[in-house]
Amino acid sequence: MTGNIYGFDDTICAISTPPGVGGIAVARICGQDAISITDKIWQGKRLSDAKSHTAHLGTILAPDGSTLDEGVATVFRAPRSYTGQDTVEISVHGSRWIQRELISALVAAGARPAEPGEFTRRAFAAGRFDLSEAEAVADLIASSSKAAHRLAINQMRGSVSKQLESLRKQLVELASLLELELDFSEEDLEFASRTHLVELAEAVGSEISRLTKTYRTGTAIKEGIPVAIIGHTNAGKSSLLNALVGDERAIVSEIHGTTRDIVEDRIELGSYLIRLQDTAGLRQDTDDTIERIGIERSINAAVKAEIIIYLIDASSPATQAEVEAELTGANTERIIYAINKTDLCRNTPALPHNAQPIELSIKNATGLDTLRNAIIQKIEDFAGGANADLLITNARQAAALEAASNSNRALLAALRSGIPADLVAQDLRETLHHLATVTGSVTTPEILATIFSRFCIGK
């Protein structure tokens, strides 16, 4: 690759495996002198003579020339590497000392320690993938559940990019139809009917807003889906959190109003990472200021949660009116009703919409699997389906889509009002510009620096 403002001509090196001791550690060296620099610390087959995609056993020399380790060097020649540049990956024994000395030896031989995300930034600069795909690489590395992993892998393979490319094509078609109208405006000809243009812009607009709306679900899957346990005091909410987490995480007592603050823990359910929240019990008759603040927090948690588990004490059930009042504003499709302490009695209270509660006895550990499955099912209901693999999970992309959506709205208004084509074209260009920032075909060095600084060193 030739030099450019980012200085991609120098050779960088980093340990790409996690910091600390491991069975093996992998150092990555990348840049135009990657192979010759590695040869300086390498005894064995001369890597400069090695073919691309070949692995070689050899000895690695410390900066003072002594033997540091035996290891395997894999050679990737440009352009057939992750970054598109000459790259060597050296696997050594994973001691901290060896890792540190290996980097020192490479630096002494002429490489520079890599900045966070610098390998991926080079790959982006080489056109190996666009920005939304590069961001997915960071998500993939950070993914901690099957669902988050699947989303990231799909984005890395271009699910978002493909969708945007199809939108871009539709807008470009719209632009060319407008051009025609412009060229012949003198003759007062309208080549494409405005109705057709409006239809095109509407289709693009609804797809952009559909994508934008997936951001909430997308981030929930990526960062953990908030599930709040709500209910009256003493219903067994803290007991439920502890049972699902498998640990004595929250204080349990028979005293009403034990929990004052949100207690959160992460669990895996099915393919999803869940942020399970125990909350302060809801009750009217408390004068305790701290408890009232706690109750406000519970209501807030319920509003923000993707799923609410409303827990009822079978021995002292909440009335339907109370339940309805406490769940005002909550999305009814996201509520799971559960009735606890069924070991004491089996009253089934009337619930809003004739909902049937899940019967639990946390004391006897019954009903918990049914509850787990109900949670998974609720998530599948809103996050599953045909579009499950195409969700926006990145704030920068969501903001760009929001901006594209606004420009598209202005475009539609302009088209509908019948104003001249050259004025409409401006809104169209803006929409295209915002879409292009998602994939990075329009970008600035500052944006790139911010994005790639969030990566780990060595990626």
Ligand SMILES: Nc1nc2c(ncn2[C@@H]2O[C@H](COP(=O)(O)OP(=O)(O)OP(=O)(O)O)[C@@H](O)[C@H]2O)c(=O)[nH]1
């Ligand atoms: N019999 C019976 N008792 C239970 C069951 N689950 C919880 N309890 C008891 O009910 C009491 C209240 O449990 P908690 O988990 O502290 O209730 P909570 O809903 O968190 O209460 P607050 O924090 O005050 O809102 C404790 O004494 C528990 O041992 C159950 O399934 N059966």
Ligand SMILES: [Mg+2]
């Ligand atoms: Mg509690």
